[in-house]
Amino acid sequence: MTRISAGPLRRGAFAAAFVACIAASPALAQEPGEIVAKVGDTTITEADIAFASRDFSAQLAQVPPTQWRKVLTDVVVDMKVMANAAAAAGIAEEEDFKRQVEFLKMRALRNALLVREVENKVTDTDVQAAYDKEFADFKGDEERKARHILLKTKDEAVAAIAELDGGRDFSDLAKEKSTGPSGPSGGDLGYFTRGRMVKEFEDAAFALEAGSYTKDPVETQFGWHVIKVEDVRTQAAPELSEVQERLRQDLLRERYAALMDELKANTTIEIVATEPGAPAEGEAPADGDAPAADEKPAKDGN
Numbered sequence: 001m002t003r004i005s006a007g008p009l010r011r012g013a014f015a016a017a018f019v020a021c022i023a024a025s026p027a028l029a030q031e032p033g034e035i036v037a038k039v040g041d042t043t044i045t046e047a048d049i050a051f052a053s054r055d056f057s058a059q060l061a062q063v064p065p066t067q068w069r070k071v072l073t074d075v076v077v078d079m080k081v082m083a084n085a086a087a088a089a090g091i092a093e094e095e096d097f098k099r100q101v102e103f104l105k106m107r108a109l110r111n112a113l114l115v116r117e118v119e120n121k122v123t124d125t126d127v128q129a130a131y132d133k134e135f136a137d138f139k140g141d142e143e144r145k146a147r148h149i150l151l152k153t154k155d156e157a158v159a160a161i162a163e164l165d166g167g168r169d170f171s172d173l174a175k176e177k178s179t180g181p182s183g184p185s186g187g188d189l190g191y192f193t194r195g196r197m198v199k200e201f202e203d204a205a206f207a208l209e210a211g212s213y214t215k216d217p218v219e220t221q222f223g224w225h226v227i228k229v230e231d232v233r234t235q236a237a238p239e240l241s242e243v244q245e246r247l248r249q250d251l252l253r254e255r256y257a258a259l260m261d262e263l264k265a266n267t268t269i270e271i272v273a274t275e276p277g278a279p280a281e282g283e284a285p286a287d288g289d290a291p292a293a294d295e296k297p298a299k300d301g302n
Contacts, residue, residue, distance in 0.1 A: 036073060039080040044073070052076050117259055122251045130247045131240050140235025141194065146205050147187035149173060149226040150180035157217030157224035164213060170228045179223065187228075193235060198222075205229055 032047035049072050053060060056075060060068050091097050147170055151157045156177070163173055171186030178187050194202060204218040205227050213228035 037077055037080075039077055040084055042080060042084060044076050044080055048076050049073065052079075113259075114256070118252055118255045121255055122248060126251055127244050127247050128240065130251060131243065134247070135237040138237040140237065142206075143191045143193045143233060143235050144205055144208075144229050145191045145231040145233075146189050147171065147174060147228045147230065148180070148182070148189060148201075149178045149187055150183070150222060151177065151217075151224045151226070152179060154217050154219070154224050157226055160226050161213075161215060161217070164226070170213065191231075191233070201225060201227065 032045060032050070034046045035043045036046060036049055037044040049069070052072050052075055053068070056072065060071065063071060086092065149157070149160050149170075151160060160173060160177060164170060171188075174183055174187030175185075177183075180187070182188055194206065196202070197205065198220045200218055200220045204214055204225075208214065208227065208229040210229055210232045214226055218225040218227060
């Protein structure tokens with residue numbers, strides 16, 4: 001499926017943010033037709049500034065919002081000066097330029113339709129509904145919260161277990177004896193699901209009940225472990241805030257695909273040629289383009 005580019009949508013959102021920003025000040029003009037500057041016999045309007053904010057969103061993101069208007073005004077003034085010079089030189093009447101204008105008009109119309117029929121049609125309510133549907137029957141993986149004490153030899157691990165059997169606090173013992181990076185934090189490994197730890201460690205941890213520790217040392221490639229499981233729970237569904245951007249993009253792609261299917265179903269499309277000189281769709285290749293029926297490539301290219 002063709003994927004929608006988020007570029008035009010993000011630029012449209014940025015322009016909306018810019019317009020909202022400048023409109024917040026009563027000292028600034030707010031009507032699209034209001035004149036911002038005069039360049040020769042031509043004018044620059046609020047609409048020109050807003051449109052420029054779309055094309056220069058990346059640059060504007062690098063300066064404080066309080067400087068957006070000045071930056072954009074300077075950019076559009078320079079643009080207007082050069083455009084006036086180009087018009088005076090007759091560039092507007094050149095065929096190549098006219099073709100470029102037609103292409104830019106086509107792209108601008110496409111982007112406007114995307115905003116109107118795709119971006120603006122995906123609401124927060126739609127995102128919430130998609131979240132509710134996707135995670136209604138969510139069943140998370142079992143995960144365990146554990147601590148461990150990592151030691152170099154089996155004898156050291158056996159001795160540590162004996163101390164735990166005698167009443168030593170697991171966290172204190174890990175801080176004192178563990179050679180692993182989690183030692184200073186009492187051997188705390190946090191919560192983890194299957195597949196996160198090496199197999200020997202995982203098998204031992206998932207065989208324990210909450211509150212218990214291994215009575216026999218567990219050997220892995222890292223050394224000898226004494227493991228304590230502190231809690232067992234089922235992984236919770238992600239919060240809406242964690243997945244809402246992904247859900248929104250999914251909905252945008254779905255709406256885009258549906259719009260394109262509808263439009264193409266009511267449009268006659270003919271691909272005339274894929275490249276200069278190439279046969280049209282369904283057209284036989286010109287003489288000499290195809291190998292003879294008995295012509296076969298030799299082994300190893302000979």
